[in-house]
Amino acid sequence: MSYLHRISLVVLMSICCWISISAQKKMQLVPTFENCSYYCDSVFDVAFDKAWNTSATFRLLYKAKDELQWKEAFAPYYDTQRFQLRGSIMNLEENTEYEIRLEKMRKNKWTTIKKDKFVTWSSCPPVKEMLKLSEMKEFKAGTGVVLKGIKGRANGWIKIIGDVAVEAPSTCRQALEIDDCKYLILENFVVKGGRIDAVAIRENCEDVRIIGADISAWGRIAVDQVHLEDSINYPASKYKRDNACFIDDEGVVIRNDAGIYLGTVGKVPGPKNIVIERCYIHDPKGHSNAWHGVREVGRAKGIPYRFWHPQGPQGIYMRSRGGLVIRYNDVVGADHYRLHDLLGGFNNGKIDGGMNVDADVYGNYLAFSQDDGLEMDGGQCNVRLYNNRIEQARVGISTAPNKRGPSYLIRNVIFNLGDSNREYSYGIKNGGGTMHSHGLHYFINNTFHISGNCISSVGYGSDVDRGMFQGYSRNNIFFNRKENNPKARGCGIYESHSHTNNHFDYDLFFDANKKDKKGEARLKSMDCEQNAVYGDPLFVSPETGVFTLLPESPAIGKGQMQMNISENKGKDVDLGALSYGASSLIPQRPIDVQADKYLLTMSCQDTGEINIKVGNLPTGMSYTLTKNKDMDWFTFDVAQQGKVVSNSSFTISFNTKAEEGKGYRGVFFVRFSNGFSIPVSVNIL
Structure with a gap:
């Protein structure tokens, strides 16, 4: 041989x-x-x-x-x-x-x-030890808390109840640090402060859950607004460069101060099996710059800048080894305290960056950022994003790049976009080109009510085809609303480069800016949207954020069955995030309540009300009304707390006293005692 x-x-x-x-x-x-x-x-x-x-x-x-x-x-x-x-x-x-x-x-x-x-995981794992924060040696009033080396077991978790607030001064880098912990539940914590982060979960943590936390007032306050290279030692003429990052009192650029920071060190891509659930993350101390504008603080105050990427605090800043679940949270900045991103990814150009792998993000309300509502960028390997509501951001969702895939974007509602300049771009931006776009996105049953491109090539990297992405779309509603600025108008889907994996079909297109109202998809891929629907989807009340379908809607029954996703198995499939007859609650959450309005457009001196319809809820529940800290122009005309009775309704009335001609944006919440909420946005024209 x-x-x-x-x-x-x-x-x-x-x-x-x-x-x-x-x-x-x-x-x-x-x-x-x-x-x-x-x-x-x-x-x-x-x-x-x-x-x-x-x-x-x-x-x-x-x-x-x-x-x-x-x-x-x-x-x-x-x-x-x-x-x-x-x-x-x-x-x-x-x-x-x-x-x-x-x-x-x-x-x-x-x-x-x-x-x-x-x-599958349980929301109620076995707890072997219950502790109160006030009784632990780690707690001292008026300073930060470090929980280190607290480890339960899979059959016996440790739960700590936040019976006292953690309020940390600016001398503490984090208000609450969780280090080398496993099988640990932190429930009903109130966390305020932290010079950089309110809560930091270190990369050596596994199986840690943050449930029902109220997190606020974290991060640094700017004393200047120039790039570090143009520090305060330079003369004022240097400030004319297009640098607009905020600078702290140590001359350091303010970036990525987080309400919750999922830590990473070296090659370790963050903690594993972390759950963030029913948390209210709101009102940071500082804020991010917009893409362009006028400098607000320091010796360069009043000098405009033309273009500078937003930098500033994040709601949740994350990198994960896997098993990250972010569900039913309210992550909000405020109109004058906007976050950079609501959910931002660390190392999000890497294959293990951002949420990385095996992650779920659902039922969240994300609002008030200068850039993205949510960054999926990175590995995106079995990352599932569904039932979320995103508004008051320049971009709804960023997926550029998808380094591995697949990722699933299902039943999300994106509307009422805009940064502090009232400017907006894309619903979902994609890209990466041949070098970086290695994974497929599934866009299924989402609802868009915006001016710009709903699903769009944008770009990432330096390839000539940097706008190329891999996408599969089914059963979406693309509603391009009326827009006076022709440059801000977009389409349903914009695909700059084709890919053999790409296929788009069974979507609805509507464009309020065209005479025939026929929306469009600008595609390079062939044989797509042969079963598309063109026409007004006939939402119940899009101007008030009610995106359920009227009985005569052309979106009813025109979709394609998607195994394991479509709700009406064996029946006709509706288009959009909310099928006919579904609850109008956005974001979708497992609580039997609805409002008659989720978006209010009011004048400077005005009154209004919303009605809350309550179905079957546990006995003994109550609610509290909360609002952004900069909404001094908005006042409730009713008590801000009350009891909730099943199968009933109640009304919330309010008034506005805002300065004429400025325009305001805000949100208030009907927050229930079980941690769920109804967000209601307020726009003052």
Whole structure:
């Protein structure tokens, strides 16, 4: 036997051995509360390299352990670089054991090639020890708190109740630091202050939950507004450069001071399995610059700048090793205290940057930033973003770049955009080009009510095709509202470069700026939107933020079924985030309440009211009314606290006394005692 033959035989035997070992390996399953990521590395097949939709070859079935009927998950995603099949099983019940099986089509027959099981997380894990913060040695009134080395177990968590407020002076870098902790729940904490961050969760933490916290007044206050290179030692003429970062009293640029900071050191990409739930993160001490404007403080005060990327405090600044869940939170700046991003990512140009992998962001209210409502940029590997409401930001969501994928953007509502200059751009911005766009975005059943491009190529990196992204859209409503400035007008989808994975269809387009009102998609990819709907979606009341559908809406029943996502299984699928007959509550949350308005447009001297309809709620619940700290022009005409009675309604009345001609933006909340809320935006013309 020749040397080449012997080498070939060895290689062939090695491959056969590798295939045999791979076939025996279990799938990697990573559950959260209501979703589960899956990964399978033993599906190598050259035929898949040219296939954007693997569902014709593979499918994943799942069922609860006690159920008989198998259900099909959303189509798997095949990574041609890593020869890996992966995806997400969605809309699961928490604290439930599930069985799965991966099937491959062979000779026109589905054959099971993998079996496995998993258990979803529980909102109520077993607690072995309950502590009060006031009784712990770590707590001292008037200073920061460091919780270090507190470790429970999977079958016995430690819970700390925040029975006293943590109020830290500016001498403390963080008001609350969580270091090297596991299986720890912090519940109902009130955290104020911190020179840089209010709450810092270090990278060595795992399985830590922050539930029902009220977080405010963090970060540095600017004394100057020039770049560090143009520090206060330079003469005033230097300030004419287009630098506009805020500077603190030590001459350092103010950036990324966070309400909650998910820490990272060196190559460790942040903590793991962190839950941030029903928190109210609001009113930082400082604020971010806009993209352009006039300098506000320091010796350069009053000198305009033409273009400078926003820098300033963040609501949540994050990098994660995986398992990050951010749900049902209110993360807000204020009109005069706007955040840089509401949810911002650290190292978000890296494959392990930002939320990274196996993350859920849902049911959140995000408002008042100078840049993005939410940054998904980075790995975006099984990152799921759904049921969120985003407004009062320049951009709703940034996904540029998607380094790995897939990411899922489902049933989000983006409307009422605008930064402090009342300027806005895109609903969702994408890009990265050949160098960086390696993952697919799924845009499904979202509602946009904006002026600019709803889903848009923008760009990331230096490739000539830097605006290229990978996208799949179904069942979205793209409503381009009336816009007097022609330069600010956009379309439903703008795709600057095609990609073989891209496909867009079954979306609704409407443009209030055109005579025929026909919206459009400006696409490079072929054979798209052949089943599109063109016309007014007939929302119940878009001017007041009610985006449910009227009975005669053309969006009813015109969608395409999306396995494991579409709500009306076996029935017609509606377009948009809120199907016909659904609750009008935005963001969508598991509480049986609705308002008749979620957006108020008022004059300077005005009165108004909203009506809250209450369904079935637990007994003994109450509510509190809160508002942004800079809303001195807005006053409630009713008591700011009250009891909640099931199957009833109550009215909240208020008045405005604002200065003529300035224009104001704000939001108030009907906050319930279980941590959920109804946000109501107020725009003064």
